[in-house]
Amino acid sequence: MDLSGTSPSESARLGRSRSNLRLTGGLLAADTLAWIAGFAVAAWVRFEFSLTGPALARAIGMGVLAAALHVAVSAVRRHHAGRHPLGSVEETQGLANTALATGVLVLIALVPMASRPVPASTPLVGAAIALLLMLGTRLTYRNRSDRTLRPDAGRAEPVLLFGAGSAGQGLLRAMLSDPAGQFLPVGMLDDDPQKRHLSLAGVRVLGSRHDVGTVVRRTGAKMVIFSAANADSDLINEVRESTLKTGATFKILPSVRELVDHRITVNDVRDPDMADLLGRRQVVGDLSDAQSQLRGRRILVTGAGGSIGSELCRQIMRADPGELMMLDRDESALHALQLSMSGRAMLDSPELILADLRDEERIRRVMAERRPDIVFHAAALKHLTLLQRHPGEAVKTNVWGTQAVLNACRDVTRFVNISTDKAADPISVLGYSKRITERLTANAGATHGGTFLSVRFGNVLSSRGSVVTAFRAQIEAGLPITVTHPDVTRYLMTVQEAVHLVLQAAGIGRDGEALVLDMGEPVKIDDIARQLATQAPGPVQIVYTGLRPGEKLHEDLIGAGEQDLRPLHPLISHVAVPPLDPIEITTLDPFDDPEKIIDRLAWLCGQPTGVVAQAARAITSAPTQR
Numbered sequence: 001m002d003l004s005g006t007s008p009s010e011s012a013r014l015g016r017s018r019s020n021l022r023l024t025g026g027l028l029a030a031d032t033l034a035w036i037a038g039f040a041v042a043a044w045v046r047f048e049f050s051l052t053g054p055a056l057a058r059a060i061g062m063g064v065l066a067a068a069l070h071v072a073v074s075a076v077r078r079h080h081a082g083r084h085p086l087g088s089v090e091e092t093q094g095l096a097n098t099a100l101a102t103g104v105l106v107l108i109a110l111v112p113m114a115s116r117p118v119p120a121s122t123p124l125v126g127a128a129i130a131l132l133l134m135l136g137t138r139l140t141y142r143n144r145s146d147r148t149l150r151p152d153a154g155r156a157e158p159v160l161l162f163g164a165g166s167a168g169q170g171l172l173r174a175m176l177s178d179p180a181g182q183f184l185p186v187g188m189l190d191d192d193p194q195k196r197h198l199s200l201a202g203v204r205v206l207g208s209r210h211d212v213g214t215v216v217r218r219t220g221a222k223m224v225i226f227s228a229a230n231a232d233s234d235l236i237n238e239v240r241e242s243t244l245k246t247g248a249t250f251k252i253l254p255s256v257r258e259l260v261d262h263r264i265t266v267n268d269v270r271d272p273d274m275a276d277l278l279g280r281r282q283v284v285g286d287l288s289d290a291q292s293q294l295r296g297r298r299i300l301v302t303g304a305g306g307s308i309g310s311e312l313c314r315q316i317m318r319a320d321p322g323e324l325m326m327l328d329r330d331e332s333a334l335h336a337l338q339l340s341m342s343g344r345a346m347l348d349s350p351e352l353i354l355a356d357l358r359d360e361e362r363i364r365r366v367m368a369e370r371r372p373d374i375v376f377h378a379a380a381l382k383h384l385t386l387l388q389r390h391p392g393e394a395v396k397t398n399v400w401g402t403q404a405v406l407n408a409c410r411d412v413t414r415f416v417n418i419s420t421d422k423a424a425d426p427i428s429v430l431g432y433s434k435r436i437t438e439r440l441t442a443n444a445g446a447t448h449g450g451t452f453l454s455v456r457f458g459n460v461l462s463s464r465g466s467v468v469t470a471f472r473a474q475i476e477a478g479l480p481i482t483v484t485h486p487d488v489t490r491y492l493m494t495v496q497e498a499v500h501l502v503l504q505a506a507g508i509g510r511d512g513e514a515l516v517l518d519m520g521e522p523v524k525i526d527d528i529a530r531q532l533a534t535q536a537p538g539p540v541q542i543v544y545t546g547l548r549p550g551e552k553l554h555e556d557l558i559g560a561g562e563q564d565l566r567p568l569h570p571l572i573s574h575v576a577v578p579p580l581d582p583i584e585i586t587t588l589d590p591f592d593d594p595e596k597i598i599d600r601l602a603w604l605c606g607q608p609t610g611v612v613a614q615a616a617r618a619i620t621s622a623p624t625q626r
Contacts (some may be wrong), residue, residue, distance in 0.1 A: 305333020357401025458491025
């Protein structure tokens with residue numbers, strides 16, 4: 001508290017109150033003068049620019065009365081319609097209605113008079129003139145106020161926006177309304193000829209994609225922000241390359257679909273990701289039905305701390321579940337998940353469950369005590385090469401761990417097992433183990449009361465341990481990018497897309513099925529490596545190491561003998577999965593010779609033993625360099 005006995009917050013409140021009083025008083029005086037001037041000019045024009053002193057005095061007096069009436073009408077309007085921001089379109093419309101009503105009321109009062117103080121035309125003409133003057137006052141104030149909100153030109157970084165549509169305009173307004181902002185728009189670019197030379201809040205459209213280099217040099221912009229909504233990758237890459245040639249930085253505004261639930265802000269601007277640069281088609285449907293089935297339900301997610309599990313938890317929370325339970329064996333992952341979801345990570349709330357799938361008794365007790373309605377099973381070991389060397393670990397976690405969860409979920413309403421495209425015609429330990437989980441889930445669907453199904457999708461872009469993450473780590477360490485084969489391809493999804501599929505599966509999947517998303521064309525991993533190499537600060541070498549045991553040159557979404565049926569959604573296939581009796585997996589010995597474990601896993605998948613497993617282990621190719 002200061003010496004006067006007033007706290008800082010109270011002083012600030014009093015300061016704002018005085019500022020508002022000054023503004024109100026200033027507008028009242030300006031409006032009064034506007035009405036006086038309006039009536040005086042209207043009378044002067046009516047008398048053909050020859051106005052006597054007494055006639056001018058009467059016009060001024062009527063102007064003062066009209067101003068008082070205007071205040072009364074404004075009070076009535078605000079009571080019924082509320083107040084609007086100064087200088088806004090809504091305030092302009094309200095001001096026009098008030099001025100018209102005031103002019104009409106004065107005219108109605110004048111008509112019956114035998115000797116009128118001013119001509120009958122004065123109220124309406126004066127009201128029109130007064131309205132123009134009042135609008136001018138407000139627009140001047142609004143323009144001055146807006147300029148005070150602009151970032152400091154001496155401190156903020158000058159930027160260009162590519163895209164003058166609704167997304168670009170939203171970003172422009174956000175930048176120009178933050179006095180502490182780090183970016184100051186100095187121009188816009190757009191390919192639409194109708195927007196050429198358009199000026200938005202004083203920022204002009206200066207050209208198209210072909211003018212990026214010229215405009216960057218002319219304006220001194222240090223950054224180009226791509227703000228054209230839902231543009232294709234060719235346009236993004238072209239603008240990006242033109243920007244980088246000038247030495248400026250390139251950023252991007254996410255698609256409208258990613259921003260649909262909030263207003264555009266400067267914080268939305270980010271570096272382009274692989275989905276932007278490769279043109280990954282975002283395939284998601286309407287989630288309203290899926291979310292309605294989650295609302296109010298008790299939901300448990302295993303592997304909640306992983307890339308898929310954590311995004312699954314975030315999207316489930318938007319559906320307003322009755323309770324969301326997040327299970328993982330990694331305490332650090334649970335800590336990070338809680339922090340990302342609630343902004344706090346005290347680890348003292350019941351929604352976090354620390355448990356390991358390998359502890360069957362612990363899993364059984366968790367399910368019995370928490371009694372979830374819906375279970376999303378995302379926990380698994382997923383690194384193909386590591387599991388190829390240690391197949392026993394895949395048996396204990398992916399196979400036996402999944403069966404432990406299935407055994408404990410006999411009373412759940414719905415169970416969704418997260419699988420992978422490597423389960424289609426598998427040749428790796430990861431593929432074998434996940435195919436077995438699909439078959440075990442199908443068996444549970446035939447023997448348990450609820451609905452049990454699997455979801456199969458490809459690699460997740462930028463997930464923990466993904467190829468993109470690995471490539472970026474190599475670049476940051478100054479190492480060559482290692483690609484297994486120049487022609488290798490993979491189906492890629494964003495994590496949001498993968499989770500959308502999982503949630504849709506919870507709504508439309510049926511017992512014993514594996515739901516498979518149509519993910520478009522597979523992407524060459526070599527293209528990803530080259531895209532990332534172009535973003536590196538220096539030259540980056542790409543080294544080809546050869547396919548490792550268990551790796552395919554091209555993945556499949558639908559296995560041999562599986563039918564691609566799409567009864568409910570044109571982009572989601574429903575693949576029937578043959579059940580596997582859990583008694584069969586008891587023959588697995590995780591401590592046996594790795595070769596024998598792999599052969600046994602292949603046999604449980606319905607694959608020939610020995611030959612397939614040996615072929616999978618033998619796939620290699622000589623390393624080459626570029």
